[in-house]
Amino acid sequence: xxxxxxxxxxxxxxxxxxxKLQLRDEAAAEDAVxxxxxxxxEKPDAFRGGSSLRTYATGILKHKLVxxxxxxxxxxxxxxxxxxxxxEALDAxxxxxGHWCERPLAWxxxxxxxxxxxxxxxxxxxxxxxxxxxxxxxxxREWLEKETHEVCDELGITPNNCHVxxxxxxxxxxxxxxxxxxxxxxx
Amino acid sequence: MSDGKLTCKEVARILSDGLDADMxxxxxxxxxxxxVVCEACRNVEQQFDLLRRLMRKAGPGxxxxxxxxxx
Numbered sequence: 001x002x003x004x005x006x007x008x009x010x011x012x013x014x015x016x017x018x019x020k021l022q023l024r025d026e027a028a029a030e031d032a033v034x035x036x037x038x039x040x041x042e043k044p045d046a047f048r049g050g051s052s053l054r055t056y057a058t059g060i061l062k063h064k065l066v067x068x069x070x071x072x073x074x075x076x077x078x079x080x081x082x083x084x085x086x087x088e089a090l091d092a093x094x095x096x097x098g099h100w101c102e103r104p105l106a107w108x109x110x111x112x113x114x115x116x117x118x119x120x121x122x123x124x125x126x127x128x129x130x131x132x133x134x135x136x137x138x139x140x141r142e143w144l145e146k147e148t149h150e151v152c153d154e155l156g157i158t159p160n161n162c163h164v165x166x167x168x169x170x171x172x173x174x175x176x177x178x179x180x181x182x183x184x185x186x187x
Numbered sequence: 188m189s190d191g192k193l194t195c196k197e198v199a200r201i202l203s204d205g206l207d208a209d210m211x212x213x214x215x216x217x218x219x220x221x222x223v224v225c226e227a228c229r230n231v232e233q234q235f236d237l238l239r240r241l242m243r244k245a246g247p248g249x250x251x252x253x254x255x256x257x258x
């Protein structure tokens with residue numbers, strides 16, 4: 001293997017992990033990563049080393065993931081969302097007057113690089129634990145950085161539903177990160 | 188709600204919506220009013236913002252992904 005192939009081999013797993021976080025479908029994730037690696041190998045000269053290969057490959061992967069979502073969003077079987085229990089869980093965070101039962105405390109962002117990396121890992125674990133449908137919408141919005149109307153269109157959901165899903169995802173993620181990283185007691 | 192004041196529960200949803208769509212000026216003013224008087228919701232605003240910043244930075248490059256047993 002040449003140096004490029006060697007570097008790509010090392011990138012395979014990391015890319016796949018994020019593809020799975022976004023797509024929640026093993027086979028589709030493999031396809032997107034393969035398409036990414038192939039695109040780089042087909043035009044090795046296009047990578048000029050201005051950024052790291054990791055950054056370059058991630059940029060291509062994001063495009064391939066959008067392609068995957070466009071072609072497959074309506075056919076991929078994705079675990080249905082238990083909306084009722086989710087709503088109940090979110091409702092339980094507030095009392096009858098709409099105030100927080102347990103008032104959220106400020107997060108202190110770590111300054112050291114090691115801790116920042118650990119916080120990112122904690123976030124990744126929280127993303128993995130997010131219900132698949134919420135994760136897909138949230139990752140499209142916040143990681144692929146799609147406009148909300150694009151997310152709705154690509155996934156074939158109404159704008160209101162889109163906003164509800166993003167809200168639920170943010171609430172679950174903030175609670176998860178609060179508990180697992182910022183070390184508050186679980187609500 | 189008759190006095191037009193928002194509850195924390197409503198504010199959480201509005202903060203999230205505000206990250207995804209423009210907010211009407213009147214709604215924004217009601218939100219700011221609540222945030223001025225409610226530290227808990229200011230913390231939530233900060234946390235939603237941090238989630239966004241972290242996600243923009245997130246990606247395969249952010250950590251060493253090779254498990255120790257595979258080195």
